[in-house]
Amino acid sequence: MKMAFSSCPNDTFVFHALVHGLVDGAPSIDVTYADIDKTNNWSAENTGPELMKISYAALPWVLEEYRLIPCGGALGRGCGPLVLTKNKLTNPEELAGKTVAVPSEKSTAYLLFRLWALQQIPEGVGKIIVMPFEEIMPAVRDGKVDAGLVIHEARFTYQEFGLSMVKDLGSWWEEDTGLPIPLGAIIAKRSLDQHAIASWIQASVDYAWENPEASEAYVMEHSQEMSRDVAKSHIDLYVNSFTRELGNDGYAAIESLLGRAAKEGFVPAFEMSKLKE
Incomplete structure (x- = not known):
């Protein structure tokens, strides 16, 4: 098989x-x-x-x-995707019009991001770029994109890239629904x-x-x-x-x-x- x-x-x-x-x-x-x-x-x-x-x-x-x-x-x-930026943001609305890297347009991570952004970024983000998840944090660190949506072990390693978390989308989902992700x-x-x-x-x-x-x-x-x-x-x-x-x-x-x-x-x-x- x-x-x-x-x-x-x-x-x-x-x-x-x-x-x-x-x-x-x-x-x-x-x-x-x-x-x-x-x-x-x-x-x-x-x-x-x-x-x-x-x-x-x-x-x-x-x-x-x-x-x-x-x-x-x-x-x-407690295992959801994270929205990361190089510089710490004080408000998610600062992502309006920005370029965001995501691991897949059909990923659960991106779907959660879109649902969250409907609530938090009424003006909408700018360009969405799909790239392999292991390339996203370096791209955010190097200024190639404004923000990144990361999954998997990035939860444990994003600080090593000097990045800041804008939102834990898993926490948002659990608070919003009471359900697992x-x-x-x-x-x-x-x-x-x-x-x-x-x-x-x-x-x-x-x-x-x-x-x-x-x-x-x-x-x-x-x-x-x-x-x-x-x-x-x-x-x-x-x-x-x-x-x-x-x-x-x-x-x-x-x-x-x-x-x-x-x-x-x-x-x-x-x-x-x-x-x-």
């Missing part, structure tokens, strides 16, 4: 057992490590592998061909056995938690030179009970985010029942 997910520590930690043949009954996995912007586009164009990690924000474009798998993704509290989703082609895939992924999650040291070499091999401490913090933040099972709160969060976005015309409208088909 072909699968695509990022090289980030949470993904390599979660899928280590599945990729390395340690899950009983699972097929061999041919992995492509790809940035979320690539998998979002592959899924929308129906050109990617049959099993992928994408942004929840990209789901409305792909539900005809792909099914949401209720485990293996990233959804939680839906970040990354696992999707599979509708022709595949959803229940079998979910059971394999849950077994991989269980193995990771029961044998945390087993995946360390694999995680660090793909961790883009981050330290072990940062990689561990990344895993601790993004791998949680929602990774094993979305549950009622997980589905409520997804429906709230995508329902609000559809109302604003940011994503296509769709039947919420498709999330659980």
